[in-house]
Amino acid sequence: MLNRRGFTLVELLIALVLLSIVSLGIYKTLMNNQRIYIAQTQHIDLQQNIRAAATILPAEFREIDARDSDISAMSPTAITFRAMRVFGFACDPPALGAGGSNPSNLNLTVREAPAPPYGSRDFANGDSILLYYEGNTGSVNDDSWIRGKITAAPVSLICTDTKAGEKLVVSLQFSTGQSNVSGAVTSNAPIWGFETVTYRVYKPAGDSLYYVGYQNSSGTQPIIGPLASDQGLNLVYMDSLGNVTADRTKVAQIQITLRGRTQQYIRQTSGTYGAAVDSVITTVALRNNCRFGC
Amino acid sequence: MKRIMRDERGMALAVAIFALVVVGALVAGAFYAGTQEQRVGENGRRLQQSFGVAEAGLSERVRNWSPDTINAKGNYPSDSFTINRTTTANKTGSFSGAVYRLNGELYFVSVSGSDTASLSGKLRNGGARQRIGMLQRIQPLQIDIEASLTAKNSVSLSGNAGVDGTDHVPGATWACPPLDTSLAGVRTTGTVSTQGNAYVTGNPQVKTDPNLKDSTFTQYGPTSYDALAARATLTLSGNGTYKTQPSFNADGSCNKADQMNWGDGDNRASACGNYFPIIHITGSATLNGVEGQGILLVDGDLNVQGSYNFYGITIIKGGLKTAGGGSTVAHFYGGVMAQDANLDPNTLTGMATLLYSKCAIVQALEMTGTASTLRSRAWVQVF
Numbered sequence: 050m051l052n053r054r055g056f057t058l059v060e061l062l063i064a065l066v067l068l069s070i071v072s073l074g075i076y077k078t079l080m081n082n083q084r085i086y087i088a089q090t091q092h093i094d095l096q097q098n099i100r101a102a103a104t105i106l107p108a109e110f111r112e113i114d115a116r117d118s119d120i121s122a123m124s125p126t127a128i129t130f131r132a133m134r135v136f137g138f139a140c141d142p143p144a145l146g147a148g149g150s151n152p153s154n155l156n157l158t159v160r161e162a163p164a165p166p167y168g169s170r171d172f173a174n175g176d177s178i179l180l181y182y183e184g185n186t187g188s189v190n191d192d193s194w195i196r197g198k199i200t201a202a203p204v205s206l207i208c209t210d211t212k213a214g215e216k217l218v219v220s221l222q223f224s225t226g227q228s229n230v231s232g233a234v235t236s237n238a239p240i241w242g243f244e245t246v247t248y249r250v251y252k253p254a255g256d257s258l259y260y261v262g263y264q265n266s267s268g269t270q271p272i273i274g275p276l277a278s279d280q281g282l283n284l285v286y287m288d289s290l291g292n293v294t295a296d297r298t299k300v301a302q303i304q305i306t307l308r309g310r311t312q313q314y315i316r317q318t319s320g321t322y323g324a325a326v327d328s329v330i331t332t333v334a335l336r337n338n339c340r341f342g343c
Numbered sequence: 344m345k346r347i348m349r350d351e352r353g354m355a356l357a358v359a360i361f362a363l364v365v366v367g368a369l370v371a372g373a374f375y376a377g378t379q380e381q382r383v384g385e386n387g388r389r390l391q392q393s394f395g396v397a398e399a400g401l402s403e404r405v406r407n408w409s410p411d412t413i414n415a416k417g418n419y420p421s422d423s424f425t426i427n428r429t430t431t432a433n434k435t436g437s438f439s440g441a442v443y444r445l446n447g448e449l450y451f452v453s454v455s456g457s458d459t460a461s462l463s464g465k466l467r468n469g470g471a472r473q474r475i476g477m478l479q480r481i482q483p484l485q486i487d488i489e490a491s492l493t494a495k496n497s498v499s500l501s502g503n504a505g506v507d508g509t510d511h512v513p514g515a516t517w518a519c520p521p522l523d524t525s526l527a528g529v530r531t532t533g534t535v536s537t538q539g540n541a542y543v544t545g546n547p548q549v550k551t552d553p554n555l556k557d558s559t560f561t562q563y564g565p566t567s568y569d570a571l572a573a574r575a576t577l578t579l580s581g582n583g584t585y586k587t588q589p590s591f592n593a594d595g596s597c598n599k600a601d602q603m604n605w606g607d608g609d610n611r612a613s614a615c616g617n618y619f620p621i622i623h624i625t626g627s628a629t630l631n632g633v634e635g636q637g638i639l640l641v642d643g644d645l646n647v648q649g650s651y652n653f654y655g656i657t658i659i660k661g662g663l664k665t666a667g668g669g670s671t672v673a674h675f676y677g678g679v680m681a682q683d684a685n686l687d688p689n690t691l692t693g694m695a696t697l698l699y700s701k702c703a704i705v706q707a708l709e710m711t712g713t714a715s716t717l718r719s720r721a722w723v724q725v726f
Contacts, residue, residue, distance in 0.1 A: 071355070075362045082369040089373050093380045100387055114719050136476075136723050138419070138445060163420050167476075167725045179720065181478075186448050188564070189480055192718050212420060237419055237445035239478055241720065336722035 084316060091311035092325060099329040102261065102273045102307040106248065107333035115300040116339035117194070123297055125283050127249030131177070135242035137166030139180070140208035142234040143219065150229060153220035158206050159240060162213035172217055172242050174202040179241040180219075180234060182227050194241070195234070197221040250282050261307070277308035277326045289338075304332045389458045389471035392435055397456030397473045399431045400438030404452055405479060408714045411576075411599075413450070414481070415617035415710060419443035426454065437462060440474075447709050449717075450479040453725055476723040481712035484571065484638075485564030486656060488678035490530035490550055491699035495560060495682045497533035500541035504665065504695045508545020511700045513654050513676040516611040519702035526699050530555065545699070560658065560680055568658065572623045572640050574713070577602050581626010581643055588633040589615040605635030608654035608676070608703075619655065619710035627661060636703075638711055645681075647673045647695065654700070655707030657681075665695030672696060677703035 056064075112133040113119045122129040143155035157180070159166060166172060176199045184191035197219045206216035223229050244265055251262025253271055260274030261282050276282060282305075288294040289301040310324040317323055404426055416422045424442040431437065440454035453476040461470020491508045492498065500506065508528040512519045528545030529535050532555045535543060543549060561568040572578075579585065579602060589607035590598040597615035598604055605622060607615035619637040627643030636654035639645075644661035651673045657663075659681040665673045673695040 071358065075358065078362065079365055079369075082366055086369050086373050086376075090376055093376055096380065097383065100383070104387065104390075108724065112720075112722065112724065117719060136725075138451075160420070167723065169726070181449075183448065187485055189482065189715075189718060192480060194720060210421075235446050235449070237449070239445070239449075239451070239720075337720045339719035340716075 087313065088315040088325075091313055091315050092327075095309050095311050095325060095327050098273055098275075098309045099307055099327055102305065102309070103329045103331050105273065106261075106305050106307075107331060109246075109248070110303050110305075110333045111336045113300075113335045114337040114339060115335055116298055118298060120297040120300060121245065122247075123284070123286055123300070125285070126280065127247060128284055128303075129245065129247040131243045132246045133168070133241050133243050135166045135168035135170060135172055135176075137172070137240050137242075139234070139238045139240050140210060140212060140214050140236065142236060142238050143180075143221070144231070145229050145233055146231045148229065150223040150227075151220065152223075152229060153200070155219050155221060156216055157219060157234075157240075158208050158214040158216050159203075160208060160212060160237075161205070161215050166242075168242070172199060172203050172215065174199055176242045177244065178217075178219060179243065180221065181238040181240065182233055183235045183238065184227065184233055186235075191226055193224075193227060195221050195223060195227055199242075248282075250276065250279055252279070258310075258312075273307070273309075275310055275312060277310045277324075277328075281308045281310075282306070283308075287332075300335065301338055302332055302334050304330065306330045386468070386471060389461055390473065392458035393456050393461060393471040393473040394475075395456070396431055396436035396438055396458060397454050397475045399435075400426070400429065400440065400454040400456050401452060401475060401477050403429070403431075403438075404440075404442070404454060405477065405714060405716065408479075410711055410713060411618050411620075413442050413444070413714075414712060416442070416444045419445055419451070426452075435459060442479075447705070448481050450481070450714060452477045452479055474725040476725045478717040478721040478723070479714035480717045481709060482566070482715045484566055484656075484708055484712070486658075486678070486680070486704075486708075487559050487563075488526075488656070488680070488704060489552075490527035491545060491678065491697045492529045492531075493555070493559070493678070493680040494529065494531045494533065495555060495557065496531070498529055498531055498535045499538075500536070500543070501538035502541060502695075503539070504541045506543045506545070506697045508548075508699050510702075511676060511698045513608060513700050513703045514611070516609075516616065517702060517706075518611075523701040560660070560682060568640065568660075571621065571638070572642075574621055575623035575640065576620035576637070576711075577605070577622045579622065579624045579628065581624060581628055583624075584629040584631050586632050587630065587635045589613060589618075591615070606637055606654075607634070608636035609634050609652060617710065619707055621711050636707065638707055649673070652676070654703045656704055674698060676700040677707060 109132055113130055119131040137159045139157045140160045141158040143157040178197045179194040180197055182193045182195045199217050199219055201218035203215045203217050206214050208214040247264040249262050250259050251271055252259050258275035259279050259281055260271030262269045263272045285304040286294055286300045287302040288299045308328040310326045314322045315325055413424045416424050426440040428437050428439040436456055436458040438454050438456040443451045445451055455472055455474040457472045492506045506528045508526040510522040525546040527550035528543035528548045530550040530552050532553055535549045587603045587605040590601045590604045591614055592598045595614055597618050606618040607613045621638045623640045625642050629646040630651050631648045632651055634652040638655055639657045641659040645659045645663050647665045654676045656677050657679045663681040675697045677700050679697050
């Protein structure tokens with residue numbers, strides 16, 4: 050018991066100082082690790098963002114037919130175009146011949162089997178469509194697409210060849226060079242469903258950062274970002290010769306430059322804090338542009 | 344032992360262990376995030392590579408279009424042509440798929456491509472695959488056939504020779520649509536003379552067409568005679584006498600290596616029934632039996648002796664001479680175009696008949712047509 054006298058003040062002070070030094074070291078280590086962790090995850094998010102841009106935007110642009118006026122507006126930071134959403138085959142084409150160049154309430158049946166229509170979704174009421182116009186089977190010069198619209202909710206219907214199908218009620222708009230005559234649309238005619246969408250630099254309400262916004266009839270939502278600035282998306286439109294063009298119908302390639310930034314500030318190599326910036330440049334060729342003199 | 348325990352009174356160990364756990368968790372988290380990022384990156388790269396493989400496969404399939412196998416398929420969805428798994432030339436992956444005949448003019452090529460790593464089966468998530476499609480249009484020959492016989496110069500018929508502009512079904516083994524309206528028997532800028540039992544029928548019998556030009560015989564829309572000849576399946580020298588008939592390999596398949604095999608229009612159900620070659624004879628020639636089908640191009644004169652059946656389109660730069668023997672008949676089902684035509688049997692009992700058949704013409708065009716990409720909106724990202 051005589052030996053249990055407690056600590057002297059000097060011992061306590063020494064212990065406290067040592068404990069402080071050790072704690073400070075641990076704190077610094079932890080903070081350093083956390084900073085590295087945050088920086089790494091921010092970099093990963095940034096890379097995933099620009100990777101998404103390099104995947105999503107080219108996939109959307111590839112199916113554009115600029116010659117057929119798919120692009121309705123374009124600028125370096127925004128593009129509005131017909132985005133193809135669904136593709137199928139009409140097992141039973143509409144009965145043509147009546148209704149002039151704008152027939153309505155036509156029935157056509159789209160195959161549901163053996164494979165349903167391809168795309169991100171099925172045909173739906175209100176969809177805009179493009180129906181393959183064969184015209185003269187002996188000539189390729191009149192091959193084109195009839196524009197139209199689905200005017201009623203699709204319902205299941207068996208094709209005349211007994212395969213499963215889906216009846217679409219459509220109105221069509223025959224354009225120059227297309228005749229509303231029987232046989233102009235053949236069995237198994239391809240049919241596209243599309244919607245008009247806009248990709249643009251977008252700053253959501255209440256947010257100080259810019260994103261690539263996706264706009265359709267349902268509204269606008271950010272899908273890629275944040276961007277380095279309001280110029281973080283730069284689209285360059287080129288014709289088939291690779292020259293920059295302002296003519297929407299002559300676009301054959303689109304160069305996409307996306308400069309993204311991290312959501313949070315991270316420590317830079319210079320020791321200061323700021324948003325890290327990374328970029329991606331890719332060029333996509335429009336696969337569906339009309340060729341052979343049309 | 345007791346003494347040692349007594350000396351271990353501090354909390355250094357506990358603090359060190361705590362710090363190690365926290366640091367370890369952060370490091371593990373960073374490693375996990377890094378690994379995930381690496382996987383995402385690799386998947387993205389595989390996806391891009393697979394996309395390239397699929398596009399290469401699509402291009403390869405279109406470039407090597409085989410009319411006599413693909414064009415002969417039934418319409419989608421009852422039939423299809425399978426694209427067997429093929430490795431790309433640069434070994435980056437392989438592709439497979441199918442060609443669907445939508446109708447007589449339109450085809451849909453669907454190709455799935457995967458990169459080599461994805462195909463190895465060693466990837467946990469099964470790897471990447473990209474599927475794309477392309478609409479192909481048969482490039483039609485726009486041959487201006489408005490009569491059973493189109494001749495630039497005069498036409499003379501004698502014996503029992505006949506030219507008929509009424510639409511015909513070539514035979515019982517042919518699947519044909521309902522008969523079309525009748526065409527003219529003969530379309531020419533010159534004169535038509537008949538002797539003996541020779542006859543011309545059609546609507547009208549003779550169509551005198553001053554607009555008939557040399558190019559009518561040599562230019563078929565965007566395709567010229569020479570271009571068509573360059574695509575010939577069979578090229579035969581001139582000044583020969585040929586006996587053509589279907590021949591078969593030991594396994595029963597059609598022997599397409601045989602230059603004297605011009606398909607089997609007499610029996611479309613046979614193994615050579617869908618074989619419609621483009622035959623180019625680089626001079627004058629004589630046909631001495633038995634049958635053929637497809638598109639026949641003759642740089643010189645064509646002499647037909649005795650019985651012969653040809654189904655499809657015949658284009659002759661020189662003259663056509665037929666000489667029937669006995670009661671046998673030389674039949675040309677489809678359409679014949681010749682600069683000169685002298686259907687002049689040597690014997691009174693000889694017979695040569697040119698019978699318009701839209702079915703034979705259409706099938707010959709379809710079965711010899713090569714595909715080209717649809718003018719617009721041909722490319723489809725298939726999910």
